[in-house]
Amino acid sequence: MEKSKWIEMYRTMRLIRLIEQRINDEYKFDEIKTPIHLSIGQEAVAAGVCIHLRKDDYVFGTHRSHAQYIAKGGDIKKMIAELYLRKTGCAYGRGGSMHLVDPDVGILGSSAIVGGNIPLGTGTALASKILKNDRVTVVFFGDGAADEGTFHESLNFASLKKLPVVYVCENNFYAINSHQLSRQVGDNIYKWAQNYGMPGYRIDGNDVLEVSDYAEKAISRCRNGEGPTLIECLTYRWKGHIGTVDDVGDGYRPKEEYDYWVSRCPIKRFSEYLINMGVLNSELIESIDREIYSLIEEAFNFAQNSPKPSPSELLDYVYADHTG
Amino acid sequence: MPWTTIQVEKLDNFFIMGDSTGNRVLTYREALHEAFDQSLARDPRVFIMGEGVDDAAGIFGTTKGLKEKYGADRVFDTPISENSLTGIAAGAAMAGLRPILIHARMDFMLLSFDQLVNHASKWCYMFGGKVTVPMVVRTISARGWGSGAQHSQCIQGMLMNVPGLKIVAPATPYDAKGLMVSAIIDSSPVLFVEHRWLHKTTGHVPEELYSIPIGKGVIRREGREITIVAVSYMLVEALKAAEKLQDAGISAEVVDLRSLKPMDENIIVESVAKTGRLLIADTGCKTGSAASEIAAVAAEKAFHLLKKPIRRVCCPDTPTPTSDVLEKAYYPTAEDIFKEAVNLVIE
Ligand SMILES: Cc1ncc(C[n+]2csc(CCOP(=O)(O)OP(=O)(O)O)c2C)c(N)n1
Ligand SMILES: [Mg+2]
Numbered sequence: 001m002e003k004s005k006w007i008e009m010y011r012t013m014r015l016i017r018l019i020e021q022r023i024n025d026e027y028k029f030d031e032i033k034t035p036i037h038l039s040i041g042q043e044a045v046a047a048g049v050c051i052h053l054r055k056d057d058y059v060f061g062t063h064r065s066h067a068q069y070i071a072k073g074g075d076i077k078k079m080i081a082e083l084y085l086r087k088t089g090c091a092y093g094r095g096g097s098m099h100l101v102d103p104d105v106g107i108l109g110s111s112a113i114v115g116g117n118i119p120l121g122t123g124t125a126l127a128s129k130i131l132k133n134d135r136v137t138v139v140f141f142g143d144g145a146a147d148e149g150t151f152h153e154s155l156n157f158a159s160l161k162k163l164p165v166v167y168v169c170e171n172n173f174y175a176i177n178s179h180q181l182s183r184q185v186g187d188n189i190y191k192w193a194q195n196y197g198m199p200g201y202r203i204d205g206n207d208v209l210e211v212s213d214y215a216e217k218a219i220s221r222c223r224n225g226e227g228p229t230l231i232e233c234l235t236y237r238w239k240g241h242i243g244t245v246d247d248v249g250d251g252y253r254p255k256e257e258y259d260y261w262v263s264r265c266p267i268k269r270f271s272e273y274l275i276n277m278g279v280l281n282s283e284l285i286e287s288i289d290r291e292i293y294s295l296i297e298e299a300f301n302f303a304q305n306s307p308k309p310s311p312s313e314l315l316d317y318v319y320a321d322h323t324g
Numbered sequence: 325m326p327w328t329t330i331q332v333e334k335l336d337n338f339f340i341m342g343d344s345t346g347n348r349v350l351t352y353r354e355a356l357h358e359a360f361d362q363s364l365a366r367d368p369r370v371f372i373m374g375e376g377v378d379d380a381a382g383i384f385g386t387t388k389g390l391k392e393k394y395g396a397d398r399v400f401d402t403p404i405s406e407n408s409l410t411g412i413a414a415g416a417a418m419a420g421l422r423p424i425l426i427h428a429r430m431d432f433m434l435l436s437f438d439q440l441v442n443h444a445s446k447w448c449y450m451f452g453g454k455v456t457v458p459m460v461v462r463t464i465s466a467r468g469w470g471s472g473a474q475h476s477q478c479i480q481g482m483l484m485n486v487p488g489l490k491i492v493a494p495a496t497p498y499d500a501k502g503l504m505v506s507a508i509i510d511s512s513p514v515l516f517v518e519h520r521w522l523h524k525t526t527g528h529v530p531e532e533l534y535s536i537p538i539g540k541g542v543i544r545r546e547g548r549e550i551t552i553v554a555v556s557y558m559l560v561e562a563l564k565a566a567e568k569l570q571d572a573g574i575s576a577e578v579v580d581l582r583s584l585k586p587m588d589e590n591i592i593v594e595s596v597a598k599t600g601r602l603l604i605a606d607t608g609c610k611t612g613s614a615a616s617e618i619a620a621v622a623a624e625k626a627f628h629l630l631k632k633p634i635r636r637v638c639c640p641d642t643p644t645p646t647s648d649v650l651e652k653a654y655y656p657t658a659e660d661i662f663k664e665a666v667n668l669v670i671e
Contacts, residue, residue: 033469033470033648034469034470034472034646035469035470035471035472035475085470085646085647085648085649091646093645093646093647093649093650094473094645094646094647094650095472095473095646096470096472096646096647097470098472098474098475099472099473099474099646111474112472112474112475113431113432113435113474114404115404116474144404145404147403147404147405148404148405148406148435149405149407149408149435175375175404176375176376176379177376177379177380177381178375178376178379178401182401183401183402183403183404184403250380251379251380252380308647308648308649309645309647309649309650310649311649311650311652311653313650314640314642314645314650314653314654315640315642318641318642318643
């Protein structure tokens with residue numbers, strides 16, 4: 001991978017982090033009237049995967065999909081406006097944080113039903129195969145989604161039909177407060193993929209280079225018609241499941257576990273690496289941050305000053321307005 | 325702040341009077357907790373499973389501490405596998421247990437239609453009553469704070485079309501406890517429809533274990549000029565509307581069916597016989613709703629008693645929008661019930 005791409009991945013991770021921190025800071029003002037699920041701590045997964053995607057490739061996210069939307073190149077102003085439930089939002093205020101969409105860059109909508117996006121992404125991959133184009137689909141989902149039948153049924157189908165889809169499981173060990181080991185026997189997610197007849201890997205999801213390596217191979221397998229791959233990325237969310245609460249200690253996640261993962265911050269690790277490699281320095285760090293901060297400022301200004309939808313729009317869009 | 329909790333905590337503390345005697349006051353969620361606690365204590369066949377039932381939040385507090393008290397064999401967290409869990413509960417029920425399966429949102433139950441509709445609900449009939457499925461599926465509908473299209477559905481109407489499935493939708497703490505107990509002791513699958521906005525509602529609840537017959541409604545407020553039949557949370561809005569109607573000189577009778585299937589048809593007919601007007605308030609979308617079925621019952625059995633066409637106050641036939649402005653336009657309130665009732669009575 002060229003060094004310019006390293007910087008791009010670094011920038012994407014920073015962009016995700018800083019946007020989400022700003023969302024976190026603004027949430028208390030009660031203007032973002034929608035449930036939010038932050039990916040702070042998990043940035044390397046979306047950044048390392050989406051760097052290899054073309055604009056016309058598809059991604060499908062979940063309730064926690066700010067990171068993929070940003071990494072895939074979704075319109076940031078429209079995303080923030082959607083969080084503020086404005087008419088200018090990417091779903092005109094109908095979706096909110098859990099339902100982001102930007103078809104121009106292959107984001108056909110995220111689902112807040114656990115496992116609900118896995119068949120959909122398998123379906124876009126089926127379309128790529130039928131249409132004989134080389135568009136790839138990446139489906140992002142959590143460890144919790146591997147509990148659902150849709151996960152198993154979709155993997156089986158994709159493997160059977162050799163579909164151009166990459167399943168990216170962001171295993172952050174928890175589904176709300178429920179640990180993976182209280183829901184699964186453990187060690188299973190990537191092995192299931194293997195048993196469904198596709199390559200399955202478990203990797204360090206906080207190492208963006210490792211994520212990028214595996215994603216690159218999986219995506220090129222798809223483009224070459226060799227079928228699906230599953231990549232299980234071990235990672236950790238820093239914030240509570242929902243909103244801006246912290247869920248550490250006191251009957252929730254153990255403090256030591258949390259501290260361990262914070263010490264493995266994907267951005268810190270990558271920036272240290274880049275500095276060692278001589279491609280990043282404090283000036284570049286500052287100028288990237290400056291550019292990102294101004295972008296964020298612009299997006300939040302845009303969102304906060306945008307009009308809300310009007311009640312007269314309530315019945316719009318229930319059905320498609322054209323025939324095919 | 326966690327999401328719908330904000331919304332619920334902001335609600336007024338609505339007290340429903342006259343439900344039972346005594347002066348022990350509980351909230352809806354405390355009443356449910358007590359129903360679970362006492363049922364687990366009374367009957368070793370009862371167990372509770374669902375996503376998050378044993379965590380620190382304990383399904384909005386309704387299952388808190390029960391695992392510690394009754395052990396992890398009887399109160400346990402599950403994988404996120406709604407369809408199979410429903411079948412697993414049904415299988416356990418066939419083998420003699422009394423499972424309670426909890427979906428923290430009614431929306432998630434949509435994943436379980438195969439096991440619920442094709443299997444659990446039909447089993448007793450398909451096999452001539454030789455095998456029964458005594459299970460409870462408890463679901464909670466949410467509303468507000470941008471819950472959105474996938475976290476706010478009230479699909480009780482859709483489920484009324486499923487033969488073999490009983491449906492209860494209590495609105496008061498007294499009924500919540502009594503009907504949960506009835507659902508547990510009933511030997512058919514029972515869907516327990518609950519609304520998050522009822523959780524803070526308070527009322528009198530006796531400490532002892534009691535049950536309430538499934539299929540029996542109550543008059544929540546006597547009136548002469550219009551009957552308002554309200555489903556689940558809409559009872560609160562209906563009672564507020566009735567108060568306002570009284571100020572406007574209109575006497576409204578408020579009927580709480582409590583059970584949707586089987587339904588207390590007599591109470592509807594008797595009330596309409598008195599008032600000659602019927603308004604139905606439901607939490608779900610209008611088409612094919614519980615309100616539709618109630619209207620059909622009235623049309624079949626009380627047509628000759630009606631002075632005016634029946635009115636339904638429901639959500640429009642759109643998915644729930646997330647925007648606060650659109651949410652406001654979407655959800656009917658006491659004000660909408662009031663206006664419709666005035667139209668029916670005055671015009
Ligand atoms: C079908 C369904 N069941 C339950 C839920 C409630 N729920 C929302 S997020 C979540 C946890 C998901 O965990 P995971 O897939 O690991 O994603 P994470 O939140 O960790 O990113 C659950 C159970 C849901 N949204 N959909
Ligand atoms: Mg998870």
